[in-house]
Amino acid sequence: MDRFRMIFQYFQSNSESVMNGICGLLALASVKMYTSFDFSCPCLPQYNMAYGLGIMFVPPIILFLCGLILNRQSLVMLEEWRRPQGRRKKDLAVIRYMCSSIMQRAMVAPVVWIIVTLLDGKCLICAFSGSMDPGKFVGFANVSTVQVQQLLAKVPCKDDELMRNNTSRKAVSRYLRCWSQALGWSILLILIIAAFLARWLRPCFNQATLLQARHWSNYIDIEQKIFEETCCEHSRLFAHKCILHFFESMRQEIKLHSFSLPREGEGAEGEEDLLRGITDQDQVNKLLKTWYYEKPPLDVS
Amino acid sequence: MDKFRMIFQFFQSNQESFMNGICGIMALASTQMYSAFDFNCPCLPHYNLAYGLGILLVPPFILFLLGFVLNNNVSMLAEEWRRPQGQRGKDPAVLRYMFCSMAQRAMIAPAVWVSVTLLDGKCITCAFCTSVPVETLGNTSHPHFSEGEIERVLARIPCKEIYNGQQLIANEVAVRYLRCISQALGWCFVLLVTMLAFLVRSLRPCFSQAAFLKSRYWSHYIDIERKLFDETCAEHARSFAKVCIQQFFEGMSTDLVAARCHLPRKAPADAGEAAEKLLGITDRGTMNMALKSWHRCKPPLHLHAPALPTGNGWAGEGQPRTHPSAPQRERAAYYSWV
Numbered sequence: 001m002d003r004f005r006m007i008f009q010y011f012q013s014n015s016e017s018v019m020n021g022i023c024g025l026l027a028l029a030s031v032k033m034y035t036s037f038d039f040s041c042p043c044l045p046q047y048n049m050a051y052g053l054g055i056m057f058v059p060p061i062i063l064f065l066c067g068l069i070l071n072r073q074s075l076v077m078l079e080e081w082r083r084p085q086g087r088r089k090k091d092l093a094v095i096r097y098m099c100s101s102i103m104q105r106a107m108v109a110p111v112v113w114i115i116v117t118l119l120d121g122k123c124l125i126c127a128f129s130g131s132m133d134p135g136k137f138v139g140f141a142n143v144s145t146v147q148v149q150q151l152l153a154k155v156p157c158k159d160d161e162l163m164r165n166n167t168s169r170k171a172v173s174r175y176l177r178c179w180s181q182a183l184g185w186s187i188l189l190i191l192i193i194a195a196f197l198a199r200w201l202r203p204c205f206n207q208a209t210l211l212q213a214r215h216w217s218n219y220i221d222i223e224q225k226i227f228e229e230t231c232c233e234h235s236r237l238f239a240h241k242c243i244l245h246f247f248e249s250m251r252q253e254i255k256l257h258s259f260s261l262p263r264e265g266e267g268a269e270g271e272e273d274l275l276r277g278i279t280d281q282d283q284v285n286k287l288l289k290t291w292y293y294e295k296p297p298l299d300v301s
Numbered sequence: 302m303d304k305f306r307m308i309f310q311f312f313q314s315n316q317e318s319f320m321n322g323i324c325g326i327m328a329l330a331s332t333q334m335y336s337a338f339d340f341n342c343p344c345l346p347h348y349n350l351a352y353g354l355g356i357l358l359v360p361p362f363i364l365f366l367l368g369f370v371l372n373n374n375v376s377m378l379a380e381e382w383r384r385p386q387g388q389r390g391k392d393p394a395v396l397r398y399m400f401c402s403m404a405q406r407a408m409i410a411p412a413v414w415v416s417v418t419l420l421d422g423k424c425i426t427c428a429f430c431t432s433v434p435v436e437t438l439g440n441t442s443h444p445h446f447s448e449g450e451i452e453r454v455l456a457r458i459p460c461k462e463i464y465n466g467q468q469l470i471a472n473e474v475a476v477r478y479l480r481c482i483s484q485a486l487g488w489c490f491v492l493l494v495t496m497l498a499f500l501v502r503s504l505r506p507c508f509s510q511a512a513f514l515k516s517r518y519w520s521h522y523i524d525i526e527r528k529l530f531d532e533t534c535a536e537h538a539r540s541f542a543k544v545c546i547q548q549f550f551e552g553m554s555t556d557l558v559a560a561r562c563h564l565p566r567k568a569p570a571d572a573g574e575a576a577e578k579l580l581g582i583t584d585r586g587t588m589n590m591a592l593k594s595w596h597r598c599k600p601p602l603h604l605h606a607p608a609l610p611t612g613n614g615w616a617g618e619g620q621p622r623t624h625p626s627a628p629q630r631e632r633a634a635y636y637s638w639v
Contacts, residue, residue, distance in 0.1 A: 037420065042481035043474075044438070051481055058488045065495045069502055078506040160473060231518055232525075239526035243533055274540040281602035284541075291530065292380075294387030 015073075015221055019105055022070050026109040030063055034116050041126035041156040045149050048156070052127025056117050060110030067106030074102050076221050094220070097213035111191065118184030121177035122156070129155040132172055139168025241300040249296070250287050251277035320406055323371055327410040331364055335417050342427035342459040346452045349459075353428025357418050361411030368407025374399065374524065381523055395523070398516035405501075412494050419487030422480035423459070429479060430458040438478060439470025541604065547580070549600045553591045554581030 042051055068074050077098040080090070117123045134140035134148045143151060154160050155172045163169045202210070254277060278284055343352055369375055378399045381391070418424050431452050433439075446454060446469060454466035458475045466472075505513060558581070582588050 038422070040422070040477060040480045040484065042477050044478065044481075047478075047481055051485070054485060054488065058492055062488075062492050062495045065499045069495070069499055075502065075506060078503055079510060082507045082510070157473070157477070161471070232521060235518060235522040236525050236529070239522060239529045242526065243530055247533070274536060275544065275604070276537070278537065279541070279544075279604035284537075284602075288534075293385050295384065295389045297388040 015218070019071060019073065023067070023105045023108050026063060026067055026070070027112045030059075030109045030113045031116055033059070034113060034120075039122050039126075041122070043154045043157040043160065045130055045153045048130050048153055049127050052123045052125075056114065056123045056127070060113050063109040063113060064106050067109055068102065071102055071105060073098060073217075073221060076224055077102065079224075080220055091213075091216060093209060093213045094216045097210070098217045098220075101217075115184050115188050118180050118187065121180040124180035124183075125173055125176040126156045128176055129153065129172060132176075137168045137171050139166055139171075238298075238300060242296055242298065245300060246291070246296045247276045247278070247287075250283075250290065254278070254283055254286075320372065320374075324368075324406045324409050327364065327368060327371070328413045331360075331410045331414045332417055334360070335414060335421070340423050340427075342423070344457045344460040344463065346431060346456045349430060349456055350428050353424045353426075357415065357424045357428070361414045364410040364414060365407050368410055369403065372403050372406065374403060377524060377527060378403065380527075392516075392519060394512060394516045395519045398513070399520045402520075412490075416487055416491050416494075419483050419490060422483040425483035425486070426476060426479040427459045429482075430475065431455045433458070433470065433475045433478060435470050438474050440468075541602075544604050545600060545602070548604065549595065550580040550582065550591065552600070553587075553594060557581075557587055557590070 037055075039055065041048060077095060080098070081095050083090075130149060130153045132152055134143070134152065140148050140151060151162065152172070154163050155169050157163060158169075278287055338356075340356065343349060378396065381399070382396055384391075433455060435451070435455070446466075451466075451469065454464075454469055455475075457464045457466070458472060458479075461472055464472050582591055
């Protein structure tokens with residue numbers, strides 16, 4: 001019984017920390033992915049915006065979905081939501097609690113990606129360099145409209161032959177990067193304040209309901225884990241019995257066919273038991289062949 | 302038995318995490334393989350496409366097959382699929398479950414290779430450099446190149462050192478364009494795969510949860526049963542060998558006593574276990590003869606009733622049993638029926 005208790009305590013304490021760990025790992029993976037990704041703006045008028053905004057928003061969706069997939073609790077919540085009522089009522093507050101905690105954890109990695117992208121600046125420079133007002137920058141002020149679009153689109157590419165030492169390019173780049181970083185820091189500040197307020201003000205609203213929801217969501221999680229553990233235990237015992245029955249039936253068959261008197265050997269009793277009446281090369285071969293060609297029925301009554 | 306229980310709990314609880322670990326290792330190996338691979342575009346008109354698409358598609362296929370090879374459960378699935386029905390019916394749902402879970406794990410490393418290849422961009426740049434839209438990106442008003450020449454020039458885009466079409470289309474412009482397309486394809490591919498995985502995982506509880514629980518239980522059962530059977534057979538083989546060897550030594554000792562016509566020495570009552578373990582062999586010559594006999598003439602795989610080692614007669618056991626099914630050809634020459 002104390003083995004069960006140890007397992008209980010392990011699952012109880014570690015379910016939340018396992019999920020937090022996965023959340024943290026995904027956030028680190030998102031930073032690593034951004035740094036190893038070779039950002040390469042196409043520097044063409046129609047493509048820049050699509051590429052820049054695509055790099056800013058598509059990986060967060062992927063990271064969000066990964067966060068949902070890797071979280072075991074999302075499956076538990078779905079099962080609880082979709083199960084037939086049966087003899088146990090469903091508590092929507094519990095399901096809502098589980099859903100919100102899953103969503104919060106899954107949103108961390110996408111937010112990290114967006115903030116890192118904004119603080120770095122390359123995406124915004126690529127996406128919005130074509131939308132700048134050329135009149136504000138000396139180098140682009142007196143150029144024809146078509147040409148100015150082409151030039152502005154080439155701003156993110158430092159090594160392009162037209163843009164190599166262009167001071168207006170640097171001015172546009174600095175301007176956009178400044179906006180990008182300001183946006184990034186603002187978003188970070190707003191999110192931290194929101195998290196702070198949520199954590200501090202939560203006890204003021206509905207604390208009892210929250211405690212109940214948290215307790216029952218933990219309960220559902222643990223119940224499922226224990227059910228799986230019990231099924232494994234059961235299948236192990238079932239297999240053990242099935243194999244013993246099989247050996248016993250082989251022993252009976254051999255006794256029927258070999259006309260030998262039952263032995264009452266006194267020496268090596270333990271070994272005799274383990275041999276289960278199979279004491280001959282042919283008998284062993286027959287046993288193995290029967291195991292393959294005619295597996296015993298799944299019935300140990 | 303509790304040793305069994307510990308071992309099987311270890312296998313059961315760690316089976317899934319073991320397979321996930323192998324899956325993760327293969328994904329890492331696939332990225333490592335890609336970075337270690339020296340991509341070398343041929344820069345010739347028709348070879349580029351074949352090389353680029355080959356590098357994009359052939360290694361994933363190899364990694365997929367490798368995923369199946371490294372999975373221990375493949376042989377279990379094959380065995381369950383091909384076994385005769387006998388007294389136990391076959392459940393196709395269980396087979397489908399086992400196959401799906403193996404295929405899902407095997408698809409991760411190929412998907413990682415394809416994503417890394419597309420996000421890096423070299424393959425697509427090599428494969429599709431001849432299809433770059435020169436009208437929009439470069440200037441087609443150049444009269445010096447014919448169709449074939451244009452194609453040859455464009456094919457050299459990935460090889461910067463030999464590129465000679467700077468007037469036709471700038472190398473950086475073409476490379477940036479192709480890489481942008483490649484990365485867009487890469488992110489779309491990753492998004493698609495992730496969405497598919499998410500749908501598969503989240504739609505299952507909505508539709509077939511009971512059938513899923515059943516299939517999962519029986520597939521675990523088949524795995525455990527196979528392992529337990531192997532363990533039981535190993536245990537049986539151990540006991541078989543022990544009794545066989547014991548009977549060999551007893552037989553040797555009886556023979557030697559009979560051959561030398563010695564009166565059997567009764568071991569003193571207080572000699573204890575050590576004397577018993579000597580199995581009647583107490584001098585160098587006898588031991589050497591036992592070893593030689595073990596090498597030249599191993600005993601038959603046929604255990605008989607245990608006989609007492611002293612020559613004073615049987616303790617009422619009766620004759621050793623004859624089994625009609627025992628193969629006569631394996632009887633040892635020295636065995637004597639007393």
